[in-house]
Amino acid sequence: MVLAPTAWIRLSSAGRIVTVADAPGSDVAIVFGAQVAPGGTQPMPFLKGRLDVGAELLRTGKVKALLISGDAHGGSGDEVRVMQEYLVGQGVDPSRVVVDPYGLDTYDTCRRAHDVYGVRRALLVSQELHLHRAVTLCRRLGVEGFGVPARCDGCRQVTIWYNAARDVAAGPKAAWEALRHRPPAVRSPPDPRLERAIGP
Template sequence: MSYKRFITSAFTVLLSIIIVLTSIDVWIAYRTQDRIYSEVSTIPKRNIGLVLGTSKYIGRHLNPFYTFRINAAKDLFQQHKVEVFLLSGDNAHRSYNEPWTMKRDLLKAQIPESNIFLDYAGFRTLDSVIRAKKVFDADQFTIVTQRFHCERALFIAKTFGIDAICLAVPGPDGKAGLSVRFRETLARAKAILDIYILNVEPKFLGPKESIVPSTS
């Protein structure tokens, strides 16, 4: 193969990948746009709020993704839009525990401990969303995260028959935001692969721990 044909083939493959990734990205955004809210005052009331975890700090600095999610959770509770929280995230080791860190900050905001539940096996978005239903019996809930993350989380929820809406909270601008947004494009392609081809399930399920109030 000549150098020119190699370059042409490589460019064609790269362009095809970009088109596929962009199409998936736009399709997921379109499929979920009617389930996303930007203001606490306008979002419908749901009993359960699923807060998706992330690290509280980046180096020595507070992570704005985390701060915006926690502040939004406080507002949801104070405005009676959510009654109980399911805090889902990674529990990699003793010094890194996303659910417990979120719980500690919500307790500081005077949210009762009885209104807070922890999911230590929310290793990724698919795990968090599916476990909310299969382990915690939550068929209807409000997700709290940034808009780009809302779209993927809601897509997963919709695929698995879960009635979820999402409060889209702010995120950082500039290079940090662009970097995260690029990774999100790849994560959406991975989600399509996991759901429709690999049939991936959460890493752990385990016994049920219902957080849905009894209607009896």
């Protein structure tokens, strides 16, 4: 019973974790938020790795726009503000970046991408230890997703192990939420910004 959600997550995401080079073309990449560094102005290594891969997907033409989704009122600070500022600082065109400040968890990010921003297909950017759950949830919620792993340069091994264990522990919650198809914590009307960012 305990391992069943993990098995479901792994089976549902099988064959859908790809490299930047092998990623199929898509209009959008969803970059999942994470903690920011003390002081609230810089991304922590987990988040920096995700943003670097998102920028690379945009730069190489794999996607046309980025949907950055996180918690604007997170415990470590405003995740999406830091994400946006970091990307712009790396030379990303701000018109190609759309901010969802209510991606409070993986489920909400996937649900809002579908319901609010009209995403039906996307590349999903996070560390591999999280991507299997992200791909599975997004697919369950109507977003055909492929995961593109991000690095975590400078992360201690204990941090990797902790987050891997944390993700396994999140499996039952993910399965339950997907089964009951709960609404997002914050409901919003359809938002056309992503469609404009993708362009013709």
